[in-house]
Amino acid sequence: MWAEISLTSFSLDGQSILHSVVRDITVQRGAREQLRREKEFSESLLDNSVDGIIAFDAQHRVTAWNQVMEQNTHKTEAEVLGKDIFDLFPRHREGLEGEAVCRVLAGERVTHYNLKLYGRPGHFESYFVPLLNTEAEVEGGLVLIRDVTERVRLAEEATQLKLRQQQEVHSAILTTQEEERKRIAEALHNGVGQLLYATKLNLENRAGGNSSRVSALALLEEAIKATRTISFELTPGILQDFGLKSALEELVKRIPHAGLHVHLYMKGDFDKLPQQLEVSVYRIVQELLNNIIKHAKARETFVHVVHEDGHIFISVEDDGQGFEPAQAKAKHSGIGLTSIRNRVDLLAGTLSIDSRPGRGTIVSIELRVK
Numbered sequence: 001m002w003a004e005i006s007l008t009s010f011s012l013d014g015q016s017i018l019h020s021v022v023r024d025i026t027v028q029r030g031a032r033e034q035l036r037r038e039k040e041f042s043e044s045l046l047d048n049s050v051d052g053i054i055a056f057d058a059q060h061r062v063t064a065w066n067q068v069m070e071q072n073t074h075k076t077e078a079e080v081l082g083k084d085i086f087d088l089f090p091r092h093r094e095g096l097e098g099e100a101v102c103r104v105l106a107g108e109r110v111t112h113y114n115l116k117l118y119g120r121p122g123h124f125e126s127y128f129v130p131l132l133n134t135e136a137e138v139e140g141g142l143v144l145i146r147d148v149t150e151r152v153r154l155a156e157e158a159t160q161l162k163l164r165q166q167q168e169v170h171s172a173i174l175t176t177q178e179e180e181r182k183r184i185a186e187a188l189h190n191g192v193g194q195l196l197y198a199t200k201l202n203l204e205n206r207a208g209g210n211s212s213r214v215s216a217l218a219l220l221e222e223a224i225k226a227t228r229t230i231s232f233e234l235t236p237g238i239l240q241d242f243g244l245k246s247a248l249e250e251l252v253k254r255i256p257h258a259g260l261h262v263h264l265y266m267k268g269d270f271d272k273l274p275q276q277l278e279v280s281v282y283r284i285v286q287e288l289l290n291n292i293i294k295h296a297k298a299r300e301t302f303v304h305v306v307h308e309d310g311h312i313f314i315s316v317e318d319d320g321q322g323f324e325p326a327q328a329k330a331k332h333s334g335i336g337l338t339s340i341r342n343r344v345d346l347l348a349g350t351l352s353i354d355s356r357p358g359r360g361t362i363v364s365i366e367l368r369v370k
Helices: 026-048 067-073 096-105 149-204 210-234 237-242 244-253 275-296 338-346
Strands: 003-012 015-024 052-057 062-065 110-115 124-132 138-147 261-267 300-308 311-318 350-355 361-368
Touching (some): 052 067, 149 338, 237 244, 237 275, 244 261, 244 300, 275 300, 275 311, 275 338, 275 361, 338 361
Parallel strands (some): 261 300
Antiparallel strands (some): 003 015, 052 062, 052 138, 124 138, 300 311, 311 361, 350 361
């Protein structure tokens, strides 16, 4: 219990009298303590906020000013409390801020983005909120000023990263297309072109008689076969008609066993794969086998294609001469993995190479089925 005691002395009939009044002030004391705690709590909220906070009344007089505002404006709370906010910052009277103050006092909420404040570089956002009394009447406003410089910087970095990724994807597509065109050009020049040229020479040499005609027809037959092979490599109709499993089996059959013996193992359901993924898996295996034929000098290779747990796993192992994996990362290494890397990157997959000179090569690829 808290008590207040008042003592009064006076004389009565020549005697000194002491009059005492004791009053219970526990309730008033509790109310004052509650007000003090609420004030300290409010001040703590203001001073520990990462945002700059200003409160003002209907006459634009500042009623609250936290430490962030002190740091950003170099004006102390004692300097600004009770003063007109536009006297403190006259240049804001006719700007967006002045308009926002008027709208807040009319009961609106106002937000401004990407502001330049405090006369220093950076990006800020301001939130203007009306303050209402118990009768729901506007008696002032609250302003929160947030420094979003870091957020804007991160957003700009994300935009630049996305742009770079798009450029890399575009570059990868162009590179893959050029690799395909180069391979087709080589196939036409070294295959069909050479056969047709030999046929031309054979026909020009008519002295050979019937044997010359037979030779020319044989060369033309070889040219037709080469054309069909190139056509199959470009657009394997079997892939569209019978699916990935049949297309890979046909691809393996077309590789001469005298040059390379290929063992194909497939596991899982390949009937309902997205068409783009089917084509990509086919092209990756095709390119890996082409690389082995051209570069590895291998006698035997094992191809595993597995579909499980929402992923396609491709593993191609050969017993060839191998190489240093660091060479394959070079842009113009000649190892022939550039187009494969591009395809895997475009599908957001992973590629790993395990190889050493004289020990063969294992290429492992993982693609997610979307």
